[in-house]
Amino acid sequence: MTQTPRSQTPASSPATTQTDRDDEFLADWSVHSRFGAVEGTNGVDRQAASAADGEQRRWFAELLDKHGFSVHRDAIGNQFGLLELVPGAPYVLTGSHMDSQPTAGRFDGAYGVMSSAHACFAVADELRAEPSKAKYNLAVINWFNEEGSRFKPSMMGSNVFTGKAELEAALATTDPHGVTVAEALDAIGERGDFTAPEIAAYAEIHVQQGRSMEEDGVTIGLVNATWAAHKFEFRVTGEQAHSGSTLMGDRRDALLGAARLVVAARELVDEFEPGDLHTACGELNVYPNSPVVVASEVGLLLDLRSPSAEVIAAAHESLMSTVARVREEVGVEIEIVAEHSWDQNPYSEDGVELARSAAEDLGLTSARVMTVAGHDSTNMKDTVPTVMLFVPSVGGVSHNLQEFTKDEDLVSGLHHLTEVVRRLAAGALG
Amino acid sequence: MTQTPRSQTPASSPATTQTDRDDEFLADWSVHSRFGAVEGTNGVDRQAASAADGEQRRWFAELLDKHGFSVHRDAIGNQFGLLELVPGAPYVLTGSHMDSQPTAGRFDGAYGVMSSAHACFAVADELRAEPSKAKYNLAVINWFNEEGSRFKPSMMGSNVFTGKAELEAALATTDPHGVTVAEALDAIGERGDFTAPEIAAYAEIHVQQGRSMEEDGVTIGLVNATWAAHKFEFRVTGEQAHSGSTLMGDRRDALLGAARLVVAARELVDEFEPGDLHTACGELNVYPNSPVVVASEVGLLLDLRSPSAEVIAAAHESLMSTVARVREEVGVEIEIVAEHSWDQNPYSEDGVELARSAAEDLGLTSARVMTVAGHDSTNMKDTVPTVMLFVPSVGGVSHNLQEFTKDEDLVSGLHHLTEVVRRLAAGALG
Incomplete structure (x- = not known):
């Protein structure tokens, strides 16, 4: 054989x-x-x-x-x-x-x-x-x-x-x-x-x-x-309420606070020269996420990226002013749960x-x-x-x-x- | 016994x-x-x-x-x-x-x-x-x-x-x-x-x-x-993209579109007398909801409520103008997947x-x-x-x-x- x-x-x-x-x-x-x-x-x-x-x-x-x-x-x-x-x-x-x-x-x-x-x-x-x-x-x-x-x-x-x-x-x-x-x-x-x-x-x-x-x-x-970057994990905390019957002035709407941050992140880009700043929010989670409940908590990830560390620093400062304004105007707490940043x-x-x-x-x-x-x-x-x-x-x-x-x-x-x-x-x- | x-x-x-x-x-x-x-x-x-x-x-x-x-x-x-x-x-x-x-x-x-x-x-x-x-x-x-x-x-x-x-x-x-x-x-x-x-x-x-x-x-x-009410289920459709590297002008960000609607719903209240209109978004779901991906689809529920059908009608009209503006400015599609309304x-x-x-x-x-x-x-x-x-x-x-x-x-x-x-x-x- x-x-x-x-x-x-x-x-x-x-x-x-x-x-x-x-x-x-x-x-x-x-x-x-x-x-x-x-x-x-x-x-x-x-x-x-x-x-x-x-x-x-x-x-x-x-x-x-x-x-x-x-x-x-x-x-x-x-x-x-x-x-x-x-x-x-x-x-x-x-x-x-x-x-x-x-x-x-x-x-x-x-x-x-x-x-x-x-x-x-x-x-x-x-x-x-x-x-x-x-x-x-x-x-x-x-x-x-x-x-x-x-x-x-x-x-x-x-x-x-x-x-x-x-x-x-x-x-x-x-x-x-x-x-x-x-x-x-x-x-x-x-x-x-x-x-x-x-x-x-x-x-x-x-x-x-x-x-x-x-x-x-x-x-x-x-x-x-x-690129340089600064990445944030935010937690926005409001208070659960009936989304129909609660008076608008009594609400502390975590989703409204989060939405204001998402919109502000995009507007931030226009404060700089075209291409100098990229911002994004890709992930956002709502609790309790029910049709008739004002959200009590929203977690979101928000990133700033730029080839320039100076731009990141200026964008960071502007974002923090927005956070303070949203906290005040919407009546929510906004915490930075985690953040990390790096230079170019x-x-x-x-x-x-x-x-x-x-x-x-x-x-x-x-x-x-x-x-x-x-x-x-x-x-x-x-x-x-x-x-x-x-x-x-x-x-x-x-x-x-x-x-x-x-x-x-x-x-x-x-x-x-x-x-x-x-x-x-x-x-x-x- | x-x-x-x-x-x-x-x-x-x-x-x-x-x-x-x-x-x-x-x-x-x-x-x-x-x-x-x-x-x-x-x-x-x-x-x-x-x-x-x-x-x-x-x-x-x-x-x-x-x-x-x-x-x-x-x-x-x-x-x-x-x-x-x-x-x-x-x-x-x-x-x-x-x-x-x-x-x-x-x-x-x-x-x-x-x-x-x-x-x-x-x-x-x-x-x-x-x-x-x-x-x-x-x-x-x-x-x-x-x-x-x-x-x-x-x-x-x-x-x-x-x-x-x-x-x-x-x-x-x-x-x-x-x-x-x-x-x-x-x-x-x-x-x-x-x-x-x-x-x-x-x-x-x-x-x-x-x-x-x-x-x-x-x-x-x-x-x-x-109360009278008009309730909407919106679907905002954009396009998945890398949330860091994609040029800002190339993005069609469904979450940005949705966030603009959430903010607009709250602002709508101020167009009417205090107490005449309640608005809310309690539920919002993001896809793919990943930290480094621009969202391609967001579903959200948005309600208008009022004791007055006239207020609801005026608020509805204003909201539809906002929808058209957001569609244009953010470059997303916004569909009404479902809606129902009732009079007082x-x-x-x-x-x-x-x-x-x-x-x-x-x-x-x-x-x-x-x-x-x-x-x-x-x-x-x-x-x-x-x-x-x-x-x-x-x-x-x-x-x-x-x-x-x-x-x-x-x-x-x-x-x-x-x-x-x-x-x-x-x-x-x-």
Whole structure:
């Protein structure tokens, strides 16, 4: 009896041409976008530790395994794919997140994880062929719960990984139905006990979520800073009353107080030059939320964002005057339950220069760009040398089922990230 | 061996004095207020078909049974206590509702049911002693889901009873967790198949939920009309977007549109004379309600109420101008998903006069008063001769754990309702 060889592609077989590699990436990307797909749309609903997130993680683990990467999960559900080329050496880590907002686009985060995987597959094949070129090992990461829609706050996986949040507190965080992170991770079998090896450098690529690169005809965004921000969680407290019979002058309406803050946040923008201030309230919860009861309590999240810390400071001052006026005029209490703020937060110039030079060598247009949104790289850059990249978003549409980036930009981004990972693995940032 | 007599009071034993009856009422009232009590407060949380509602109904059934009334439930969970004194004759029906808003006062509705029961107990004893005085039989009712907080709309039990709503549609109505009325009623064993007998007249007593009677020193409110109203369910539709990175001018923020409507509803009041218009938004739901997503859809309920139909019409016109302006300025769609309106709605003058004369004969101060809130009597008055009564609310506090009415007013109201039931049973309204 002869032994039948296994029909699977050997783990390290290099794709023969760049075109083959691009096609393989686009094919995997296409499969990937089906997990949590919202019927009748091109978008997805794949919140952290949902069933769809679990299914996608299992599929992704198989993909990593097929390419010779060993798959691990740490205690907060970050999913790692590791390839050791230089025994005992630190790892170049690259990735993003596969969770999504409810009814969102298929590119946000997911593109970063999939292009990181394929960048590592390509560089792995090169380094297997020429082991002397490797200074570091390769690792792909799918960060847990970057979006923060089901479990707050956002960037939970990288927060815990970088020591900015406590593991136990994160695991005990509940979703609106009272399910904890620990329970939700256990339900999809994605809570592990892996301890990550030493990380030498980090790279992440993401769709822009803005429209400046598309308008300027730029293919690769060299992210050089995060906008400054001040985020508030307000609690407005009034008093329950019959919403019909209570005299208007006797009411202390928490929803009216909250609505005044939502309107004021938008009006605040007009106190500054166009583009200098972004404000938002995306989440607002009313109690008791009954048709005939004046609300006694409303919780709302309100954000100020700007490229300029001076603008944030001035907007903050103006907002606090509004809070005092609403408190007085509506007769409600307004407390700041939580707030956090940060100044304009730069990425390392060495990383930006590495990315610029890689783009130049590949013949891709590039430009420095700031990110308004936070990313897992915002955490990582405080810990290790980090490169953060963007590809264009059509119309800047984001957190929306219609989010779109062209295949040619996805592929250019993959080429660029591959070059960045290649240089990082060779020790370009030390 | 001698047989030990049962220690319970015989079913029909008359309390010996008025004071005894008052004490018995206050004792039962005190027990009654414990069902669904919110710890550390004097209020209750006893939404329709909740466990607390079920426990209270079982206790109330025992109380009715003890006084010789037979207990029945109809298909929408209205709970009846019947006493037949004149075989085959129609019934005088009196009652209110025992369900509450979330974290509400213990008087709203519940006082009406308990005083109706005790009024019937007293009149029953009199008519058992002098059967010739009875023209009609006696029935107490605990209407299902008057509040409409868990299952919409409010007044569900009396809506179905009077044919203003379809039974099947009501039973299929779901709460925010997807539980139907039918399932919730079955869970507490309160869905029956009783068909009520012919009703000759209806009486209801309620706490005022306003403060005019307290201020004017009036003990008995003779309810002569319901305020006019126009109620809207709006859906504001914008577009999901990243709440940080999306340019302010590109946003179509459904929550901003909704907040503008909430603020405008309050400002509308100031276009009219003080007291002429009440407006409210008590319920507002945001989708996707995530911290970093501009909302794509907000549903809100908005009410206009006034003693004057002209004021309602003018307020309606002004509100529609605001809707058009917000649609334009915020770039959102605003649809009216549902609306209903009614003119000032009178109670029968015969009923008002009967109640006035009863108060006069008992030496109780009384005055005509309008109700802003709806009651089950609003349905019943369109079907049978109806008397609607108020007792004072301290400070007019309503739909609030602090709601309060003094014992002396509760007892005066009981005396007055007893006299009204006595006259109705004797055929005072035909």
